[in-house]
Amino acid sequence: MDFSSKLLENAVNEVAQLPGIGKRTALRLLLHLLGRPKEQSLDLGNALIQFRSAINFCKKCHNISDVELCEICANPKRNESLVCVVEDVRDVMAIESTGQFNGLYHVLGGKISPIDGIGPQQLNIETLIQKVNLKTISEVIFALSPTMEGDTTIFYVFKQLEHSDVLFSTIARGISVGDDLEYADEITLGRSISKRIPYENSLKTT
Amino acid sequence: MDFSSKLLENAVNEVAQLPGIGKRTALRLLLHLLGRPKEQSLDLGNALIQFRSAINFCKKCHNISDVELCEICANPKRNESLVCVVEDVRDVMAIESTGQFNGLYHVLGGKISPIDGIGPQQLNIETLIQKVNLKTISEVIFALSPTMEGDTTIFYVFKQLEHSDVLFSTIARGISVGDDLEYADEITLGRSISKRIPYENSLKTT
Numbered sequence: 001m002d003f004s005s006k007l008l009e010n011a012v013n014e015v016a017q018l019p020g021i022g023k024r025t026a027l028r029l030l031l032h033l034l035g036r037p038k039e040q041s042l043d044l045g046n047a048l049i050q051f052r053s054a055i056n057f058c059k060k061c062h063n064i065s066d067v068e069l070c071e072i073c074a075n076p077k078r079n080e081s082l083v084c085v086v087e088d089v090r091d092v093m094a095i096e097s098t099g100q101f102n103g104l105y106h107v108l109g110g111k112i113s114p115i116d117g118i119g120p121q122q123l124n125i126e127t128l129i130q131k132v133n134l135k136t137i138s139e140v141i142f143a144l145s146p147t148m149e150g151d152t153t154i155f156y157v158f159k160q161l162e163h164s165d166v167l168f169s170t171i172a173r174g175i176s177v178g179d180d181l182e183y184a185d186e187i188t189l190g191r192s193i194s195k196r197i198p199y200e201n202s203l204k205t206t
Numbered sequence: 207m208d209f210s211s212k213l214l215e216n217a218v219n220e221v222a223q224l225p226g227i228g229k230r231t232a233l234r235l236l237l238h239l240l241g242r243p244k245e246q247s248l249d250l251g252n253a254l255i256q257f258r259s260a261i262n263f264c265k266k267c268h269n270i271s272d273v274e275l276c277e278i279c280a281n282p283k284r285n286e287s288l289v290c291v292v293e294d295v296r297d298v299m300a301i302e303s304t305g306q307f308n309g310l311y312h313v314l315g316g317k318i319s320p321i322d323g324i325g326p327q328q329l330n331i332e333t334l335i336q337k338v339n340l341k342t343i344s345e346v347i348f349a350l351s352p353t354m355e356g357d358t359t360i361f362y363v364f365k366q367l368e369h370s371d372v373l374f375s376t377i378a379r380g381i382s383v384g385d386d387l388e389y390a391d392e393i394t395l396g397r398s399i400s401k402r403i404p405y406e407n408s409l410k411t412t
Contacts, residue, residue, distance in 0.1 A: 001299060004295060007272055014253040015254075019238050025226075033257075040223065041255065044221065044223070047216050048217060048250055049252070051214065052244055052248065055213060055214075063210050066211045071210060089210060089237065093207060093209070
């Protein structure tokens, strides 16, 4: 692509580094900004700079937080003996929005994925081991996506903590509510049969 | 969506104002940036701010340009009597990349679209009329997308310039090179038959 302006070319190249955004889309986005009030672009640019410069993580659960201890960790009503291990802030938000979990979180910050150069050292695993060693935790719930990387991460963390006497659990895998059985993949359907639950239990929502 | 950080929420809201990007995608993009070196986010933010603050337009053709007169308008080898009317910088880039056009451009900056609040006053039409009135132009080529808005814009501009003795033309509409006839829409196929060209002409590439 030949640009008529270095300024435009530079901006396109920067925007096109974002995942899923190519140079054409980047150009479209920039031309859109050009048609909007100048303030919108300045606000956007400043928000990105501030976000990356001032971002902070909760020292306890490693979730993104503006203060030292995030709202969830600082809430005395949460059950401190229950720790849900998740990949990132999106999973915390998703689980919080269900309103079904009253414990604390532990954000790993990713999944073990050698192909992306992410090993256990890049994740917040050491602090989880320390937490468990304090013996105040009764159950560790693994809530990672059921992918190769997710399962590898769970297995690794589990092996590190095996010696302790906490209870380990993973979120239930099965047919999604509202899904058609005929469209479910065989592995999920197979698991949901072998791990079937008593009918009375399935009626309870909490 | 409940965010654990005002900083994150603010950034998500700003990014989600871009067309085609929702809050989920915005969050994904920001978490991606968080996993990259800090410089990338700062460069991106600064590129956006600089782009919008320092952006300049060629005073002759209204294309985006870092200098007063863009490269194309300043090039003495280009044919000044040929003016190609386009919507925006993307069309200039597309036509330039064909290497088939040696004249100058006139960038309207949009198409007449009452539904988006864009009337003739918002476009660079007045300066085109002034250019044509200088009587140095022999042909005006309309290269706008063959949509309702594009056709309306062409018709409006044509009506403004009708009195002058320049030649008006539009880019040829027809079957794309490599397209299957059976999949072409009826209007395009119909036009390409009624506006058929002598076979010898179709063999020339320039």
